[in-house]
Amino acid sequence: MTAAILCTGTELTRGELVNTNASWLCEAVTALGFEVGASDCVDDDRQRICRKLERLGSEHEILVCTGGLGPTTDDLTSECVAQVLGVGLVRDEASLRLIEERLARLGRTMAASNAKQADFPAGATVIPNPNGTAPGFSVRIGRALCFFLPGVPREMRAMFEQSVVPALLPLRTGSQFQVRLRTYGLAESEVNDRLTGIEASHGVTIGYRARLPEIEVKVLARSEDEGAARARAEAAAAEVRARLGDEIVFGEGDVDLARALGELLVERGRSLAAAESCTGGLVAELVTANAGASRYFLGGVVAYANAAKTALLGVDAGLLQQHGAVSAEVAIAMARGARDRFGASMAVSITGIAGPEGGSPEKPVGLVHFAVSDQRGATHRRKVFSGDREQIRRRAAFALLALCRRVLLRGHDS
Secondary structure, eight states, X not given: OEEEEEEEOHHHHTTSSOOHHHHHHHHHHHHTTOEEEEEEEEOSOHHHHHHHHHHHHHHOSEEEEEOOOSSSTTOOHHHHHHHHHTOOEEEOHHHHHHHHHHHHHTTOOOOXXXXXXXXXXXXXXXXXXXXXXXXXXXXXXXXXXXXXXXXXXXXXXXXXXXXXXXXHGGGOOSEEEEEEEEEOSSOHHHHHHHTTTHHHHHTOEEEEEEETTEEEEEEEEEESSHHHHHHHHHHHXXXXXXXXXXXXXXXXTTOOHHHHHHHHHHHHTOOEEEEESTTTTHHHHHHHTSTTGGGTEEEEEEOOSHHHHHHHHOOOHHHHHHHOSSSHHHHHHHHHXXXXXXXXXXXXXXXXXXXXXXXXXXXXTTEEEEEEEETTEEEEEEEEOOSSHHHHHHHHHHHHHHHHHHHHHHOSOO
8 A cells, every 4th residue: 555645835845844744754654564655745725735635645545644724824725625525614513612622721712713723524534633723634535545634743743643543554454664773974875885785685675864964774674474574674684784883883763873872871881071162062962962861971061262172171272372273182182171070981072163264275174173082092083074064063073972982882093
């Protein structure tokens, strides 16, 4: 069975809003065992919405649509579905009461425009919205069983998981199992080349998704038997790990690089501190975005000016004058200073030129020095990263996290 995703909204087609709903739904529907054959987007135009619904409904067995269920005049989804089906709109009194009650809890009275959200195509099955005023609904258009959900991501995701997933599970034919491996350190093309032949030898499909600067490798196996699908996917994933190595494959599923590093720090009984210049606290932000970071992360210093490097981290002023702030010597001194100041067993540091100004022939924009220090010694790296200011900062922060993880796994450079 094939599925399609349709997102409505002029703000999406104009690029004013990033369409996160489409990627989330494609992944969620695929994970349920369906083949997503189309992911489309349409503006708030009645005729174009109707044509999309008719085409996707005729070509697929499942259609999940988001957007256009709000109270304003450009929210046209219910009207368009009714037009495609050749039926009228019917007000659902139970939904109307729930909308009124929710607005009352927020200290608001229901306007006529809000009441419109309780109007559904005749014969539709209402999908409740526990987190907002826009209920969804389900109908059949052509071949497709269709689900219409609001565009607000938090509301849409909850409704999908609570109401759509139970409706889709009985429709699955066969089984599938997917392993998602997270990698860092190789370009997507190189990852692909290293994995040549795995699909054929294990009977799986390998897909890739770039999340700057990570690459996700998705290993998908299908079978009539769930156990067989799982066994093939896991065997293929094991070969992926073996070919790429544990420095490149740092985690599975939703484990990001900072979380993988944190888990390794806990496993090794280490604590971490950070000294940052060009990344301006991004390393600390990535580390502390994961719950439980307090078990291993002691703190960080953003020492942007040279005076701050000296006062907060104890970097010798002569060292700064002789080598400059963006240098191996200063990066190592910053890491040692952070380890000393925080009493951490391990510290990382980073200093560089994020641009777009400040570069020179000797030290171009994108040049970053970063280091890891512990009681056994220090390891330093020098890299020139490409991209705009934000991309350089992000790439540099990830490179530092990866270096810290490598030191934990392999020790310092000899």
